[in-house]
Amino acid sequence: EVQLVQSGAEVKKPGESVRISCKTSGYSFTTYWISWMRQMPGKGLEWMGRIDPSDSYTNYSPSFQGHVTISAGKSISTAYLQWSSLKASDTAMYYCARHRTDTAMLPYYLDYWGQGTLVTVSS
Amino acid sequence: DIVMTQSPDSLAVSLGERATINCKSSQSVLYSSNNKNYLTWYQQKPGQPPKLLIYWASTRESGVPDRFSGSGSGTDFTLTISSLQAEDVAVYYCQQYYTTPYTFGQGTKLEIK
Numbered sequence: 441e442v443q444l445v446q447s448g449a450e451v452k453k454p455g456e457s458v459r460i461s462c463k464t465s466g467y468s469f470t471t472y473w474i475s476w477m478r479q480m481p482g483k484g485l486e487w488m489g490r491i492d493p494s495d496s497y498t499n500y501s502p503s504f505q506g507h508v509t510i511s512a513g514k515s516i517s518t519a520y521l522q523w524s525s526l527k528a529s530d531t532a533m534y535y536c537a538r539h540r541t542d543t544a545m546l547p548y549y550l551d552y553w554g555q556g557t558l559v560t561v562s563s
Numbered sequence: 564d565i566v567m568t569q570s571p572d573s574l575a576v577s578l579g580e581r582a583t584i585n586c587k588s589s590q591s592v593l594y595s596s597n598n599k600n601y602l603t604w605y606q607q608k609p610g611q612p613p614k615l616l617i618y619w620a621s622t623r624e625s626g627v628p629d630r631f632s633g634s635g636s637g638t639d640f641t642l643t644i645s646s647l648q649a650e651d652v653a654v655y656y657c658q659q660y661y662t663t664p665y666t667f668g669q670g671t672k673l674e675i676k
Binding site for chain 1: 601603605607612613614615618624656658660663664665666667668669670
């Protein structure tokens, strides 16, 4: 069974750093790209960026480029999203999701999602 | 960026009636080399992550009830629920995966009338 299990809620102060995780199981981690999405309170979904776990190639939405870092740990089948300096406006639910791919490993739509990690940034 | 615009923003439909949600993209998401529309529909219930319903604009994900269907091509797409059930109350999003940055519609909130 494919599962993406995210780390627990975080409460941080502005300027602090944090790394949240997305542990996968039930499939070959390096075969499927992973994306991260933000959902601010009461709002819609925004795509932040994606990673190819086979070589850690990443690309980011311009809206998030330079503010977050996406990485992956192949040995433990886990993807990460991290901030070095949080802002209050980063308060949101964050989701990881797996891309369904074809035989050429090109990423397509998001088929399995994590349960979400709530990050709260407040002084 | 490709802008995805859904209509309406909210919708109230009686149980057993048809619900229709529209999604328009600012540019075509039809890839000519394979004649596929790079468009998905997701359902999000309160307190839950989104759930994949439809991909390639009209292919139903395994396990999704057949009352859900997707149609359209190019820039105009529709999600139809043929006979609304109580468990279909949710927010529905369309999303294009034609190019990055991937973009979502603003969501349509579906309620029971």
